[in-house]
Amino acid sequence: MNISQNKVTNSPQQFKYARHMFVSWPRYQPFFQYLRTACQFSSSAHPNFHSFHSKGTMMEEEQTLVKGGTNLEGSEAKLELTVDEVVEEYVGSLGFSQLVHVLLVSLAWIFDAQSTLVTIFTDAQPPWRCKSGLCRGYNNSSSNTGSVCELVSGTWEWVGGHTSSTIAEWNLVCDRRFLAALPASVYFLGSLIGSGVYGHLSDTWLGRKRTVQLSCILTSITAFATSLSPDIWTYAFFRFTNGFARSGIGICCLVLTTESVGRKWRGQVGQYGFFFFTVGFLTLPLVAYPTRTHWRSLYKVLSLLPLAYAVLLLPLVSESPRWLLIKGRTKEALQVLDRFARLNGKQKLPSNLSLTDPTGSSNAAPCTTSEGAEITPNNREKLWTTKWAAIRMITVMLAGFGVGFVYYGVQLNVENLNFNLYVSVAINAVMEIPAVVIGTFLLGFTNRRLLLSVSSYIAAVSSILCTFFSHKGGTSKVQNNHGGGSWGQLIIEGIGFMGASTTFDILYIYCVELFPTNVRNFAVSMLRQAIMLGASVAPLLVVLGRLSPSLSFLVFGGFAISSGVLSMWLPETRNAPLYETLKQQEEEEKHSWISHNDGALELGK
Structure with missing residues (x-):
């Protein structure tokens, strides 16, 4: 079965299953390697076995991944995660x-x-005070500047000075x-x-x-x-x-x-x-x-x-x-996350890790056409x-x-x-x-x-x-x-x-x-x-x-x-x-x- 040909977005249940299989791939990889060795041994011991399970089909199963048909290079899969998943895991x-x-x-x-x-x-509004007896009827430490409008200029002053x-x-x-x-x-x-x-x-x-x-x-x-x-x-x-x-x-x-x-x-x-x-x-x-x-x-x-x-x-x-990722600067985003991980005492991020395209399209073009060149339609x-x-x-x-x-x-x-x-x-x-x-x-x-x-x-x-x-x-x-x-x-x-x-x-x-x-x-x-x-x-x-x-x-x-x-x-x-x-x-x-x-x-x- 070629999983990459299935549309995982048809239903939330399919998407959830596909996402789980993809994120969990590193755990299941040793099992698939063991299964491959066992099949090769069975094929050599029983010639008829090869007619039912071709080597090409086994390789296709092993090299197929849920998200976007990502491929294995040697024994490593391309691991695509969102920023939230990288931070949490x-x-x-x-x-x-x-x-x-x-x-x-x-x-x-x-x-x-x-x-x-x-x-x-x-x-x-600062407090003011009287300078002479002309404003004796008013409190000499009032904060109501409206009352000074009734006074003659020069008979009062601001507490603390005019500055x-x-x-x-x-x-x-x-x-x-x-x-x-x-x-x-x-x-x-x-x-x-x-x-x-x-x-x-x-x-x-x-x-x-x-x-x-x-x-x-x-x-x-x-x-x-x-x-x-x-x-x-x-x-x-x-x-x-x-x-x-x-x-x-x-x-x-x-x-x-x-x-x-x-x-x-x-x-x-x-x-x-x-x-x-x-x-x-x-x-x-x-x-x-x-x-x-x-x-x-x-x-x-x-x-x-x-x-x-x-x-x-x-x-x-x-x-x-997140901003670096949305601007297509994926490498810099990974460097920031890797720096956070190392300073937190965590292991270095996997070398096969890549961040999920924020456009949400599995067939979308890469975020950059060259180093730092941004793709901005979305x-x-x-x-x-x-x-x-x-x-x-x-x-x-x-x-x-x-x-x-x-x-x-x-x-x-x-x-x-x-x-x-x-x-x-x-x-x-x-x-x-x-x-x-x-x-x-x-x-x-x-x-x-x-x-x-x-x-x-x-x-x-x-x-x-x-x-x-x-x-x-x-x-x-x-x-x-x-x-x-x-x-x-x-x-x-x-x-x-x-x-x-x-x-x-x-x-x-x-x-x-x-x-x-x-x-x-x-x-x-x-x-x-x-x-x-x-x-x-x-x-x-x-x-x-x-x-x-x-x-x-x-x-x-x-x-x-x-x-x-x-x-x-x-x-x-x-x-x-x-x-x-x-x-x-x-x-x-x-x-x-x-x-x-x-x-x-x-x-x-």
Whole structure:
């Protein structure tokens, strides 16, 4: 029987049997060699035996393999496996080398957090005090800059001097108060545009690793340039460029880490990156406090870190083997996997090992025509022209808009708690730690969809509860010290932020698992754009919150509820494989859903 002539794709059962026989070939090879020797002996001892079992037929049986009719060269078969199979069988799901790889890549999240949240300190409304008896009726340490509009110029001053924040230096109060929201808004708009650009670069010719490197270098340059801004308009422009520059860090780091480990560790590994984002958030007050009277110095200090990382540490990181494979650079992909295996203490990969063609076609042409020459027809599959993928992407983006609006908005809104700013930020940063730990723990055995919706509802309920505390605090904010807010409100706000943080982290992991390799980074970048679009609106609500804090918390709660509801329309991906192409994913998911009596509902049809 010539197995190579059978079509193994006729049914899932045939495919499963063929796949098992192919993967298990090295185990059965000694048996076939023994059988061949026995047949040769029988043929020489019994001449009639040769007429029933010809030598040619035996050789054909031995040289035939299930997948694509691969042949034996000498006594070795060409062993074709997917990247997932190589990682699970030869490399290890998460060994020492992959852990070091994940940690080195995840360090970049620190700079992403610091670049994003630095405006909490540089663009905060500072407290002011009276210089003369003309403003004796007002508290001399109020944080409500609206009250200074009623005072005569020169009768009051900013605590910490006019260089303590951009609001103090450029007098962004009274009729200029909404200009204070401009830098943060355009920063997120820059991130929105940059996400699409970096997503395209990392999926095409630049790759994951070099895109992270480029993003870190540009983040460093634009952060330093921001510190030299002479006015609010130049400052806003450089914040836009800084947002554009840093947008490649998150999307590429997430994909670069998850594509190097086994499927059961993907969720946890993705959470490691968010842990380092928390580290960046937590260390920001420590860097900001010594520079509290000079906001420009804070930008200069933060500009040094991503540059040092890109030059000193990032060269030690390997490129994604999945991206190398999808670009036709199979030899380099095998080298990366072999390096991981050897550093994990495993044996060297078999010399006859080759990676399965990600197009899923057994008769497809090789991935390269010559060394490094890419064949790209199958890479032209477009996410937006595939119905189920487009519906899935739109749902993810709508949920992402709400998540970005709430996650970044709640962080920027800490100044409206009327607490000491450094204490408020530190508590929010600390609440990120249980969010990451809980998310990492629950991702191991809980459905992504359920976890995403529940965490969204926690953020929503907490935000709504904050409105009652804000109302109880009264409208006498002008008469309270800058550190005299409600502890109850601060604790509930922290719980809400923990829920928003968990939602934010899980949504990224979810998106990585929802789409195949050839569009994965593009899909994550589209999610990133939706999140940044939501985040760009949040600073405007924060400015309104200075006049009515309860309004801002109520709106945040409403958007959190909408994100939780939208997540219920997405398919579950826990323990699902990472596919290589849209076509392959559609076929495999259809077979999987049919076998579980789910039909094609999960495709959004």
